[in-house]
Amino acid sequence: MSAAQPHLLPHIPTLMPLGDSALVVKYADRFDLHANRAAIAMAGLLEARHVPGVLEVVPNLVSVLVRFDPTETRFGAVAGEIRLLASLNRTKGGTPQRHRLRVRFGADEGPDLGAVANMVGMTPEAFIAAHNAAPLRVLATGFAPGFVYCGIHEEPLHLPRRTDVRPSVPAGSVIFAAGQTAIAATPIPTGWHVIGRTDFRNFDPDADPPTRMRPGDAVTFEAVS
Amino acid sequence: MTTLIVERAGPLATVQDLGRPGMLAHGISASGPMDRDGFVRAEMEAGRACGAAIECASSGIVFRIEGGPVHIGFAGGVFTAKRNGVPLDWPGGVIAEDGDLIDVSAGPRGNYGYIRFDREIDVPLVLGSRATNATVGLGGFEGRALAAGDRIALGPLIGERPVAEMSADQGQGTEPIRFIWGLHADLFSAALRQRFLSARFVVTARMDRMGVRLEDAEKVFADHRILTLVSDAVVAGDIQILGDGTPIVLMRDHQPTGGYPRIGTIISADLDRFAQTRPGTSVIFQSVTVDRARNTLVERRRA
Numbered sequence: 001m002s003a004a005q006p007h008l009l010p011h012i013p014t015l016m017p018l019g020d021s022a023l024v025v026k027y028a029d030r031f032d033l034h035a036n037r038a039a040i041a042m043a044g045l046l047e048a049r050h051v052p053g054v055l056e057v058v059p060n061l062v063s064v065l066v067r068f069d070p071t072e073t074r075f076g077a078v079a080g081e082i083r084l085l086a087s088l089n090r091t092k093g094g095t096p097q098r099h100r101l102r103v104r105f106g107a108d109e110g111p112d113l114g115a116v117a118n119m120v121g122m123t124p125e126a127f128i129a130a131h132n133a134a135p136l137r138v139l140a141t142g143f144a145p146g147f148v149y150c151g152i153h154e155e156p157l158h159l160p161r162r163t164d165v166r167p168s169v170p171a172g173s174v175i176f177a178a179g180q181t182a183i184a185a186t187p188i189p190t191g192w193h194v195i196g197r198t199d200f201r202n203f204d205p206d207a208d209p210p211t212r213m214r215p216g217d218a219v220t221f222e223a224v225s
Numbered sequence: 226m227t228t229l230i231v232e233r234a235g236p237l238a239t240v241q242d243l244g245r246p247g248m249l250a251h252g253i254s255a256s257g258p259m260d261r262d263g264f265v266r267a268e269m270e271a272g273r274a275c276g277a278a279i280e281c282a283s284s285g286i287v288f289r290i291e292g293g294p295v296h297i298g299f300a301g302g303v304f305t306a307k308r309n310g311v312p313l314d315w316p317g318g319v320i321a322e323d324g325d326l327i328d329v330s331a332g333p334r335g336n337y338g339y340i341r342f343d344r345e346i347d348v349p350l351v352l353g354s355r356a357t358n359a360t361v362g363l364g365g366f367e368g369r370a371l372a373a374g375d376r377i378a379l380g381p382l383i384g385e386r387p388v389a390e391m392s393a394d395q396g397q398g399t400e401p402i403r404f405i406w407g408l409h410a411d412l413f414s415a416a417l418r419q420r421f422l423s424a425r426f427v428v429t430a431r432m433d434r435m436g437v438r439l440e441d442a443e444k445v446f447a448d449h450r451i452l453t454l455v456s457d458a459v460v461a462g463d464i465q466i467l468g469d470g471t472p473i474v475l476m477r478d479h480q481p482t483g484g485y486p487r488i489g490t491i492i493s494a495d496l497d498r499f500a501q502t503r504p505g506t507s508v509i510f511q512s513v514t515v516d517r518a519r520n521t522l523v524e525r526r527r528a
Contacts, residue, residue, distance in 0.1 A: 019490035024457065056249060058458060075516075075519075203252070209251060211251045
């Protein structure tokens with residue numbers, strides 16, 4: 001588990017119980033794009049498989065949560081199915097959707113834009129251009145209703161979080177840290193840099209499903225004024 | 226038409242049904258009763274099929290019945306319930322009439338009480354459930370805790386449906402809280418894990434539907450240093466350790482993912498009992514295997 005240990009075979013997951021009614025299929029100990037892709041692929045396979053007793057399959061950044069009814073099945077039975085799927089080395093899942101996101105960068109809605117541009121050694125305009133240059137992938141969901149992590153940016157755009165946490169940023173906030181851009185669909189607390197805001201809301205409790213962006217989808221950011 | 230007119234409500238009185246599982250990928254935890262056992266038992270006490278519950282915390286709730294009659298069941302912990310000032314049994318049931326004033330306040334035991342009616346609480350289904358997640362403003366009565374002045378309509382009689390069968394009483398809460406070593410147990414030294422098993426932790430008043438803070442009186446985690454972890458799945462019952470060493474048990478309105486290390490997860494069969502543990506009470510954690518936790522749950526359901 002040391003930091004220096006490379007992920008030699010990230011497609012071979014570790015299976016760990018999370019309480020008596022769930023397990024985690026873990027592909028890495030830290031963020032890793034290959035692990036992220038493997039987790040999303042495994043979630044797709046598991047959803048298609050309809051394993052008896054499994055109630056919910058949720059991909060996260062580098063792992064998959066599998067909730068099951070322990071009175072219907074056992075950890076070992078679910079783990080066996082997952083190991084089988086992992087060994088098949090197949091992928092499955094819906095076609096990734098493409099989303100275009102119109103963002104107002106900077107000013108009151110993106111108060112950290114200037115500081116972020118400064119830290120990466122760019123003008124705000126150059127930062128926005130670099131940020132929007134290529135589509136990002138939705139890496140994970142789940143932190144809050146409709147919240148999505150997108151990434152991963154090129155190395156020069158990687159910044160740590162802020163040292164302090166804002167207790168609440170508004171819905172639609174576009175936030176930036178750790179080589180990722182995330183979009184809040186509801187008010188959330190965050191230690192990430194707030195660089196802009198969008199009118200898009202990836203959460204509608206009256207819709208089925210209530211969110212539109214799924215892990216693996218492509219997101220293109222567009223600056224609007 | 227029967228309506229409940231709330232005259233006084235503590236900050237944690239909410240509408241709850243069995244919750245909305247299956248929404249974690251959308252960023253929504255399942256919510257539902259803090260004490261599922263108490264929730265089910267309240268229907269038994271009503272003696273009739275019931276709808277969603279009003280879950281109240283130790284700050285209680287007072288409401289007047291308009292319309293009726295309505296069968297009411299009370300359970301979860303031991304609260305003090307009165308009708309028009311006259312004490313009622315808890316757990317217990319009553320048939321309330323038009324104009325009756327029902328007053329539920331803290332009693333000798335427990336943090337969460339359940340009040341259920343033989344009618345559905347007429348709030349909209351949100352993502353398949355009437356449960357309130359007040360943290361994200363979803364479900365229940367306008368997405369929030371109940372407050373004085375609220376008028377809560379009850380629907381028609383639910384009618385014939387088998388009343389839930391009940392398992393055995395879960396006891397007084399003095400036994401150890403059983404848990405399964407967690408996702409990040411290996412990040413804690415063997416010596417620290419050994420101390421975790423023998424130390425007493427004290428439940429604090431800093432508790433809500435998201436989590437319960439524990440006081441680490443024996444300073445088991447005092448020297449624990451924050452680790453930056455990749456955000457990963459969270460489930461109710463997870464025992465997470467904050468950067469300053471504070472242990473928090475995550476409860477029904479938990480965030481679906483989190484980045485703090487989790488040393489263990491309380492087993493399903495003990496989570497209701499933990500939720501009912503009063504502030505100031507000390508708890509001891511006892512590790513069990515996944516199989517043992519499963520067997521305990523299966524036996525509980527059969528009982």
